[in-house]
Amino acid sequence: MWPEQRPNAVVRQTVRIVAPEAETPAPARRSAPANSAAVIDLDAKLTTVKGIGETYAKLMSFAGINTIHEALYYFPFRHEDFSSFKKINALMYGQTESVIAQVVETVTKRTFGGKEMIEVIVADETGRLSCIFFNRRMTYGLKTGSQVVLSGRVDEWNGRICFKAPSYEAADRELTSTGRLVPVYSTTGPLKLATLRKLLKTIVDRYAAYLPEHLPASIREKHHLVPLGQAVKDYHFPASVAVKEKARQRLAFDEFFLVQLGVLLKRHEWQEERPGIPFKINQTLLDAWKDALQFKVTTFDPVTKEPKEEIRKMELTGAQQKAIGDILGDIQKDRPMNRLLQGDVGSGKTVVGATALLMAVANGFQGALMAPTQILAEQHYQGLSRLFEKLENSPYFQKTGLKIRLELLTGNVRKKEAVYRRIREGEVDIVIGTSAVIEDVVEFNRLGLVIIDEQHRFGVRQRKALRGKGANSTANSEGANPHLLVMTATPIPRTLNLTVYGDLDLSLMNEMPPGREPIQTKWVMPNERNGAYKFIRKQVEAGRQAFVICPLVEESEKIEAKAAIEEHDRLQREVFPDLKLALLHGRMKPTEKDMVMHQFRDREYHVLVATSVIEVGIDIPNATVIMIEGADRFGLSQLHQFRGRVGRGQGKSYCLLLAGDELSQVGQERLKAIEGTNDGFELAEIDLQMRGPGEFFGTRQSGVPDLKVAGVNDVNILETARAEAIRLFEEDPGLKEVPHQLLSAKVARLWSLEGDLS
Secondary structure, eight states: OOSOOOTTOOOOOEEEOSOOOTTSOOOOTTOSOSSTTOEEETTSBGGGSTTOOHHHHHHHHTTTOOBHHHHHTOOOSEEEEOOOBOOGGGOOTTOEEEEEEEEEEEEEEEOTTSOEEEEEEEEETTEEEEEEESOGGGGTTOOTTOEEEEEEEEEEETTEEEEESOEEEETTSOOSSSSSEEEEOOOOTTOOHHHHHHHHHHHHHHHGGGSOOOSOHHHHHHTTOOOHHHHHHHHHSOSSHHHHHHHHHHHHHHHHHHHHHHHHHHHHHHHHSSOOOOOOOOHHHHHHHHHHOEEEEEEEOTTTOOEEEEEEEOOOOHHHHHHHHHHHHHHTSSSOOEEEEEEOTTSOHHHHHHHHHHHHHHTTOEEEEEOSSHHHHHHHHHHHHHHHHHHHTSHHHHHHOOOOOEEEEOTTOSOHHHHHHHHHTTOOSEEEESGGGGSTTOOOSSEEEEEEESGGGSOHHHHHHHHHHHHTOTTOTTOOOOEEEEEESSOOOHHHHHHHTTTSEEEEEOOOOTTOOOOEEEEEOGGGHHHHHHHHHHHHHTTOEEEEEOOOOSSOHHHHHHHHHHHHHHIIIIIOTTSOEEEEOTTSOHHHHHHHHHHHHTTSOSEEEEOGGGSSOOOOTTEEEEEETTGGGSOHHHHHHHHTTSOOSSSOOEEEEEOOSSOOHHHHHHHHHHHHOOOHHHHHHHHHHHHHHHHHSOHHHHTOOOOSSOOTTOHHHHHHHHHHHHHHHHHSTTSOSGGGHHHHHHHHHHHHHHSOOO
16 A cells, blocks of 8 residues: 555655665765765755755745755756857857857947847957847846857847847856756746756756666666666756657656556556456347347438438447457456446447446446536436337347336436435436436445546546445445446547556447448638538538537637627528527526427427537437537547537538638648548547647546656657556555565655545
8 A cells, every 4th residue: 555645645755875876876066965874855845955045945936846856856848959069150040059259348229219239249269249138137147358158049130140138158167058958947937947947957966866766677777767866867957969868768757657557556456455246247138138229210301301210220330349348358257347438439339338237237236327417418318218218128128027227317307315215225227417426415225337428527536436336335235346437439549548547448449330421521711601501501401400619719618608699699690590590508507508409409400509518429310510610729639529419320421610711830730630530549649749638638637647758759658668567566566565665655656746546
């Protein structure tokens, strides 16, 4: 078990210094403690560092740096390459260069606007160079006659090359801001970059060598990883690009390795702390279930345009059959299932989840499905009700008399006390709801299976609370953990999959049900808008329905709702006066949203004008066209989710992307990408490259520590780190052996400060 795992717990790192390991570089000049047996507390306040008083410590606190350890791990987000030294007569316009020169004179001038300009002239044996400043304080270190190193981008002034506000340092001192790869850090408040850089240089030189080495020597040697102290020092202040990359690889490996050990620990605790519930697979029931699966197809009379519905047998795709096989294999074991069902939009995850719920009920247990929104919860309830209703009409069910009792539990369900009682007394087999399912008043009788839809939309504690209701079920005398199935329609890139969901087994569904045609996507130019409106009208006249998505307004939901109302009114008045238009936005009450969706599903409206509230899961089989306004403002994954609102029935569907004339390069690339493919997994990889992991997927919401050094392209490092973590965990589950105690403390520190090991 880890050291105390409160969310804000701190595992202090105190190092008794005897002598650094042979492979660890000696401390920088003046950094070794006088007493070799002294104790260095790396979690000590910055004021314990010689040369850093209360004033500097307060400045660094603006960047969130309060201890020595935080300073060591406050990494630069990039480096300026000032390592190229040139003589003045060899400087080239537009290049980033460094020169060693002597200050010759300083001249103060006025611009045409009356602004003070300071020209500092420096020289070497090849010529003279002007350095232009507009802030006198920036020139105080440039005394006439002094020898300095200057670094910057070579610019032009009055027809001559010059430096504009270059960085500079005295030539007889160790360089931190010029003449080398110079680290650039995030700063805030009154803390200046140059000040922060010098303070961090002091701390890194003095203390990096004493960071305790937590990686086993066998792993370091096998993968040629530099020692931790050296990596930290070289990543802050590298001697070359090659040295920086070696340091980055070690630190990226560390991040992935510690995250993987953390998620493996989560898995270990979930599956080992309490037994699972082994289900028996009723093959006769399973066969009856597959035979009963049907779906409704709507066709239209070519003359009257009247809709006509047909019932057809549902043929499971190969991906669905494999996923069902994975799940059935898991739930037969006495360890709780821990599986992620990841499928593209419309790949048929609901049927797979329903199969797992059916097996839970057949074994005398309850199932729970938690969805992120009321609309989605209700949609799951209706979809599962239809599926199980068909099964109950089958010969097998009529013979056995098996009934499946479903209950919807959301924030606006009436007579909740009666619902709570039925759940508690086992009169409900499957509970479908929002976070209302995890309220303290909800007690299950015998919860055996938990399904969480779109897990990343829930916080860590919400997910933990639902799982905990299984072990605490009133009739669960064994205290067993329920099986866990996580479903998501958001394709996740491999890098994030192995970090955010690294503790889950993966079932991938990348195959569409038969009969589904690819959605045709077109980037529509502003001058083609009227043509897009005509196309929507043509689809409506053919008996179909349409979505119009309003532009994203990041400032506030209130402004976004107002814009949606105005767009709805404009379309109703000027574009589609003879059609019925509905409106849906985030400021509406849940009951109002539900009513609008019901009416749209029942074809009382032709067009639904909406904000991004319809992003995930809304199922309207009769809708065949979606027009997305301001498409360049949305991320690729979000656009793909919008597109997935159509194409859910039979026949051709269309997605129209509208954007303005002046698009950024990223905006153009985004629209070209989604126009070019319907593959959500391919788009997810592209989106991750464009936006980075933080914006793509809230890792803090997911409970996984942030990655400071590792990047989205480090898949090879991630896979290597994961393989080593699995191997180590197999040797020592829980990392309890003495050689791994330092590593155990490091994992606990990372997760207790930045993640959640629940």
